Amino acid sequence: MPLALLALAISAFAIGTTEFVITGLLPDIATGFAVDIPTAGLLVSGYALGVVVGAPLLTAAATKLRRKPVLLGLMGLFIVGNVGSALAGSYTEMMAGRVVAALCHGAFFGVGSVVAAGLVAPQRRAAAIAMMFTGLTVANVLGVPLGTVVGQAFGWRATFWVVAALGVVGALGILALVPDQPADPASNLRVELAAFRRPQVWLALGMTALGFGGVFASFTYVAPIMTEVAGFPAGALTWLLLVFGAGLVVGNLAGARAADRALMPTLVVLLAVLAAVLAIFAVTAASPIPAVATLAAVGFVGFATVPGLQTRVMEAAGSAGTLASAANIAAFNLGNAAGAWLGGVAIAAGFGLTSPDIVGAIMAAAGLAVALVAVGLDRRHNAAPGMPA
Numbered sequence: 001m002p003l004a005l006l007a008l009a010i011s012a013f014a015i016g017t018t019e020f021v022i023t024g025l026l027p028d029i030a031t032g033f034a035v036d037i038p039t040a041g042l043l044v045s046g047y048a049l050g051v052v053v054g055a056p057l058l059t060a061a062a063t064k065l066r067r068k069p070v071l072l073g074l075m076g077l078f079i080v081g082n083v084g085s086a087l088a089g090s091y092t093e094m095m096a097g098r099v100v101a102a103l104c105h106g107a108f109f110g111v112g113s114v115v116a117a118g119l120v121a122p123q124r125r126a127a128a129i130a131m132m133f134t135g136l137t138v139a140n141v142l143g144v145p146l147g148t149v150v151g152q153a154f155g156w157r158a159t160f161w162v163v164a165a166l167g168v169v170g171a172l173g174i175l176a177l178v179p180d181q182p183a184d185p186a187s188n189l190r191v192e193l194a195a196f197r198r199p200q201v202w203l204a205l206g207m208t209a210l211g212f213g214g215v216f217a218s219f220t221y222v223a224p225i226m227t228e229v230a231g232f233p234a235g236a237l238t239w240l241l242l243v244f245g246a247g248l249v250v251g252n253l254a255g256a257r258a259a260d261r262a263l264m265p266t267l268v269v270l271l272a273v274l275a276a277v278l279a280i281f282a283v284t285a286a287s288p289i290p291a292v293a294t295l296a297a298v299g300f301v302g303f304a305t306v307p308g309l310q311t312r313v314m315e316a317a318g319s320a321g322t323l324a325s326a327a328n329i330a331a332f333n334l335g336n337a338a339g340a341w342l343g344g345v346a347i348a349a350g351f352g353l354t355s356p357d358i359v360g361a362i363m364a365a366a367g368l369a370v371a372l373v374a375v376g377l378d379r380r381h382n383a384a385p386g387m388p389a
Contacts, residue, residue, distance in 0.1 A: 002119045005131045007177035008112045011075055011170035012135030015105055017143030018082055018163045019047060022098075024148030024237050025156045026223050032156065033091040037224055038344035043098055044220050048337035050099035055106020055330035059323050062107065063189050067115055068180045074104035074111075075171040079164050086160035097160075106333065109133075110326025113310055115178070117321075123260060125314070130256030130307040137252045137303055140245030145238045152234070192323035195316075201324055203374040204313040205331040211271050211367030212309065213335025215302035217360035218278055219244070220340040221353060222295070229353050230291040243292055247299025255304030259311055264378065267308045268371050274301045275364035282357035306332075339363060 022029065022043055030040035062070040081101025088094035109132075116128040143166070151159040195201055218225075226232050226240050258266040277297045284290035310328055317324035342363075343356030351358075 004119060004178045005116055005128060007170075007173040008116060008132040009135035009138075010173040011071070011108065011167075012112070012132055013139045013143060014075075014135075014163065014166035014170040015078060015108060016136035016139030017147055017166060018078070018085075018101055018160070019105065020140055020219075021144045021147035021151075021159055021163065022047075023220060023222055024144055024241055025151045025159060026220075027227075027234070028151060028156045029094070033094065035091055037221070038348050039091075041220050041340050041344045043095060044216070044340040045337040046095045047098045047102040047105075048216075048333035048335075048340065050102025051105040051333035052330040052337070054103030055110055055326040055333075056323065058103065058107035059110050059326035060189055060192070062111070063192060063322065066180060067111055068174065068178050070111055071108060071115075071174050071178065072171055074108045075167055075174065077101070077104040078108075079167040079171070082160050082164040082167060086157045086164065088157075102333075106326050106329035109329040110322060113314065113325045113329075114322050117311075117314065126256045126259040126263075126307040126311045129310050130252050133252055133303075133306055133310075134249065136306075137245065137248040140248045140299070141242060142245070144245060145242045148238050148241060152238075189323075195318065195321070195324045196327075198316060198318075199377060200316040200374060201313060203370055203377070204309070204316045205328060206370040207267065207271070207367050207374065208309045208313070208328050208331040209335035209338070209367075210363050210370060211267075211274065211305055211335070212302065212332050213337075213339040214274060214278055214360035214362070214364035214367065215298065215339070216336040217339030217343040217356045217363060218281060218298060219302075220336075221343055221347065221356045224353050225285050225356075226291065226295070229285045230288050232288065240292065240295065243296050244299040247296040248303040251300035251302065251304035252306055254300075256307035258304070259308035263308055263312060263315070264371070264375050267305060267312065268368065268375065270301060270305045270308070271364055271368035271371055274298075274305065275361045275368060277301050278357050278361035278364055282354040282361075285354045285357065335363070 026040050030037055078101050081097050084097030088097050112132055113129050116132045117125040120128040147159045150162055223237055227234055281294040284294040313324050313328040314321040342359045346355035346359050
């Protein structure tokens with residue numbers, strides 16, 4: 001794999017840390033701002049919606065720009081947002097900092113996915129994208145647990161100062177390692193938008209939003225689930241998040257291998273298994289050892305879908321894949337926002353702290369249904385090649 005992928009992975013590590021670390025700090029932040037857990041959980045939704053807004057807008061604005069300066073500018077926005085979160089004096093200011101940091105997220109992974117895929121042979125695209133997303137998964141193995149430790153020891157604000165510093169390291173990595181590639185001369189906003197006339201692009205976005213949104217319906221509330229239901233002390237959250245993160249890393253790499261061999265069959269199987277595992281988690285959460293095992297399984301299966309989902313939307317979009325790639329990152333986070341919100345609604349309605357797991361299972365099952373529709377459309381298109389894809 002080209003060395004430039006390392007630079008993308010470093011930046012992805014910083015972005016992944018700020019996105020996910022809040023789950024380990026949720027009780028502390030709720031206490032700090034005197035809000036309840038569902039309200040604090042909206043900081044996850046706020047970040048996700050910032051990605052949804054920023055991904056298409058910033059990517060569209062950068063269509064004709066050279067990719068390296070675009071990536072550096074996005075990391076600058078990321079740093080500003082995390083400094084704002086660290087300095088937040090109120091819940092509203094904290095939300096604003098999260099949204100600013102999130103604006104760069106979708107465009108970064110959208111542009112970065114296209115850069116990564118272009119560095120390797122076509123049959124290795126999912127593996128290259130997975131290499132970049134490895135930074136996101138390693139953030140859960142190292143960044144999130146260490147960020148939780150820092151937050152518990154020195155206050156949650158210290159965590160966001162550390163994350164801002166990680167953003168600086170990521171920017172330096174891009175500056176040193178990513179080649180200064182020009183934008184695709186054939187690409188323009190009209191060409192990029194034309195990809196969205198294809199039904200398969202929208203089906204791919206639907207698979208992403210529903211399938212991965214199911215993961216976040218559960219994961220957003222992992223701290224109260226593991227402490228108040230499974231019975232672990234708050235200090236155990238660090239290694240519990242480490243277990244979840246290890247599942248992400250292994251699942252990301254295993255899912256990429258499978259997707260490079262058989263893309264849609266892999267996604268269909270993974271979405272079916274994800275729905276089952278989330279439903280099981282609602283039961284196993286009551287017992288410590290089964291809860292840990294199921295938590296790792298949610299991480300493994302959930303992130304095994306990521307390389308395939310990102311590759312699918314780029315494949316469906318064809319040569320005009322930059323905006324579609326960014327839109328898929330927006331779809332990931334739209335699903336995250338919906339999952340976090342629906343999980344909070346279920347808790348607030350009195351269904352218990354494990355109810356987000358059931359919400360996640362339903363969302364993953366809906367993603368599976370969309371995938372099956374996409375498979376059927378592929379078959380009809382192959383039988384009648386003139387049919388729009």
